[in-house]
């Protein structure tokens with residue numbers, strides 16, 4: 235591989251960091267790291283009306299949080315910006331687009347178009363009525379100097395349109411192999427600079443990719459239809475055309491297209507739900523790529539070693555949340571104790587603030603619980619699903635307390651007997667292996683199935699049917715709380731008759 239491989243992620247700060255952008259950034263990063271190239275980040279902020287500083291922060295912070303680092307651009311190594319091709323933000327590069335536009339105009343590769351929005355709208359309707367796809371009809375393509383002067387004299391400032399040549403534009407895509415698109419399908423000559431002087435995406439992306447010496451453009455398949463326009467612009471500007479690689483679309487589990495409205499697409503939402511960076515990076519890497527083996531749990535360093543762009547698949551990649559949760563569980567198991575506790579604390583604190591639990595556990599409490607919860611967490615936030623009953627009151631619900639094969643009276647009787655057996659233990663013998671045998675003996679003596687008795691106790695002290703092993707739960711609750719919760723349940727059952 236030549237040493238001057240340069241790739242980029244070019245997010246538009248018009249929304250929060252999207253999982254598709256994170257995946258594209260990751261693939262660019264992995265490709266660059268694998269071949270020893272350079273990865274840069276450029277902010278495409280020319281859509282001034284929709285771009286915000288908050289979205290910009292969300293994107294940069296999200297990528298940093300994932301551990302995806304870039305070598306040039308805003309936010310490198312905590313700096314405002316770093317890199318030899320600065321600025322890496324399009325609104326600070328307007329001069330370069332203006333200069334490139336002048337060149338295209340001088341070469342007659344682009345021309346001024348004075349069509350009014352009303353004219354363009356009428357054209358669009360006409361084509362629609364004739365069942366033709368939208369395309370510019372070339373009204374201004376061949377104006378004489380006099381005709382142009384007349385329009386300028388009316389005070390009209392023209393947009394700049396790029397002349398689309400006839401024929402086929404093709405490229406050897408690193409993922410999709412040979413792609414050829416007839417320029418007749420591009421919608422005619424397209425606007426590259428609006429009448430008010432704002433340059434548009436197709437134009438700025440090409441000027442910048444050339445200026446920043448981008449050698450490989452790796453981006454989503456949704457850009458395939460843009461690429462011929464970009465290639466024409468690279469050629470018209472006399473620039474070398476980069477290599478293109480279009481990554482497969484990310485689909486819903488049912489194969490439909492993901493939409494921001496229907497699917498959860500913001501990386502921040504996954505972070506807020508307690509997915510780890512390790513699992514997200516691991517999962518994103520496998521959205522369209524695989525090492526070709528059975529391995530599925532891979533850290534970033536391993537991915538950097540193993541990633542190969544030519545192993546990227548063509549077909550859409552289904553986003554399967556269950557699989558992501560499974561992978562997250564795998565990563566939670568691999569985290570060191572202190573690390574895991576530090577990551578859990580914000581979630582228990584948030585749950586307390588939201589009233590999901592009544593008090594937030596302290597660090598040592600969580601550390602002591604790790605053997606009980608670690609294998610049961612699919613997300614960091616699920617800590618309160620697993621053991622939230624430790625930090626909130628349990629209100630006994632007589633109907634829910636009764637196991638399937640029991641009635642209310644038997645349940646009250648069983649819980650009372652269990653309470654006596656447990657009450658005989660002092661805090662010194664309040665250990666899981668001390669508590670279990672007497673309760674098993676009790677069930678046997680009364681002819682009850684141990685499972686029924688244990689379920690009644692579990693419901694009484696936790697309020698939920700699925701918990702970590704019962705006797706560990708009793709130990710975590712402690713003697714006082716266990717006994718008082720049993721008393722409350724017995725009371726509720728008796729009061730209900």
Ligand code: GLU
Nearest residue numbers: 244245246278439453457
């Ligand atoms: N700003 C564009 C986007 O966010 C960049 C696309 C490209 O990689 O060329 O979709």
